[in-house]
Amino acid sequence: MRFPTIILTGLFLATGTGSVHAISIVDALKASSGTSIAQAAIAANPQWAAAGQKTLIVPTDAAINSARTAGYLTQNETGIVFLTTATNHKDVANYKILKAPQTALLFDNYVPQGPPEVHVRSSTQQGLITANVDCDDGFFYVSNIPFETAVVPSRAIVLNPGATSFLALFTKYNLVQTLDSLTGVTIFVPTNAAIAAAQTRLAALTPNQVAYVLASHIVRPTKFSTEMETGSLAALSGVSLPYVVSGESATVGGVAIGALVDVPTSAGSILTVNAVIIPATLPPADSNANAAVTTFGTVAVVGATSATTATSTSASASASTSSSTSASTTATAATTTATATTTATTSSSTPAVSSTSSTARTTDDAKSGAGQIAGSLAGLLAAGAVGLAGVL
Incomplete structure (x- = not known):
């Protein structure tokens, strides 16, 4: 099921060399620009660096601040999604519903075999994955919307x-x-x-x-x-x-x-x-x-x-x-x-x-x-x- 196409800007695919991708999810977050709020949360979330495959989707600072101003997030919430399974944007079964502790979310890659165009939806907003990194321990994504607690x-x-x-x-x-x-x-x-x-x-x-x-x-x-x-x-x-x-x-x-x-x-x-x-x-x-x-x-x-x-x-x-x-x-x-x-x-x-x-x-x-x-x-x-x- 598709929702209206949004103009895509700034999407990139980053991979490393060496040990498969030679980068971890936490390292990818540290290297990501415009995500200082999520970076500040690394110490409080050791599970992000734990062993095993996982997925981390972090909103940009701008998205978090905008949602806080609009009341979608409290001042203490970040709208970050962490999953203990790897969500691969290249899967042919490209339309997915993911479960996060605070909400379910739509994750839909329109182009699984090419440069990814991943659309996402929360309870209140729809947006895009604007950056993604294939990591040794899973997948790291940056989103232009946060994923707030599901609304009534x-x-x-x-x-x-x-x-x-x-x-x-x-x-x-x-x-x-x-x-x-x-x-x-x-x-x-x-x-x-x-x-x-x-x-x-x-x-x-x-x-x-x-x-x-x-x-x-x-x-x-x-x-x-x-x-x-x-x-x-x-x-x-x-x-x-x-x-x-x-x-x-x-x-x-x-x-x-x-x-x-x-x-x-x-x-x-x-x-x-x-x-x-x-x-x-x-x-x-x-x-x-x-x-x-x-x-x-x-x-x-x-x-x-x-x-x-x-x-x-x-x-x-x-x-x-x-x-x-x-x-x-x-x-x-x-x-x-x-x-x-x-x-x-x-x-x-x-x-x-x-x-x-x-x-x-x-x-x-x-x-x-x-x-x-x-x-x-x-x-x-x-x-x-x-x-x-x-x-x-």
Whole structure:
């Protein structure tokens, strides 16, 4: 799966002579320009010089400082990736998901047989490997982005634009906290165009039915595109979603996987889809069309909830205590509201699971993800619409 090509500058390949490459990862770091922050961390990380094959990816000083200013990194974080396995950019299986302690990350060399052009992605940014050195003890890379602790899903959705209407639905029904509390899941996020195509259908549903539809887009366990195989996936709603891989394209619940995939989050992974998955069987409509959502599939609703009506002019609602129950209705088939088109999703397989972000960052991220949507959502609610694309 490719994301938009970025103009490549300053990439080089350095190798030595003598004992294979005659340079270690630590020596390569010491010789690298513009990486003084990472160099200062050598003494505190003896594992970088330990025996065995490994991979070290260090952001440039400029990338680290920029991320600290933007709030992606704290002043004590560096966004460095250290792996106890060697990640070879020359592998023919060139599309990889790597696992670091703080996050999963995409590592994709567009030209495995030539001068490398390695694209990378974190929870919040996409960038390039700008320098690489083949070392006796593995591989050393310099990146123009850092790899911060994986952010919560609402934050990742906002920072990877094109699917924010899906988040608007969680905001409307006071489910953002529930979304951000999840771990070990794969979230299939419909694009804004997909939500727009399903607008009439979604508007006819009661809040509990919309929550059921949303829960049908989230499955366990965490999987990235490199780990997906043809089979079935169990959604939080109880729906069984068929997943079909065909070459470099795939569908889930009959819906084509979108262009943006493998975004790591604290919950697991995000893959976009080109249509909304609406199960053939929905739970009975709530008798109170304005009732607060109290169930989200098999997951407890987090935080206080209250009713939010379609004519409300605010995205916020007053708090009331609600108990969470599991009342999902299992469906055996899914229908879609838009014709699916196929796009690339699969490649090499490298297991990866995202780590959970810190409490402080999770709180900030949840506010940021929902907050950036709220202003647009208020306009949608005033118009009586549900997640209209083009407004968000």
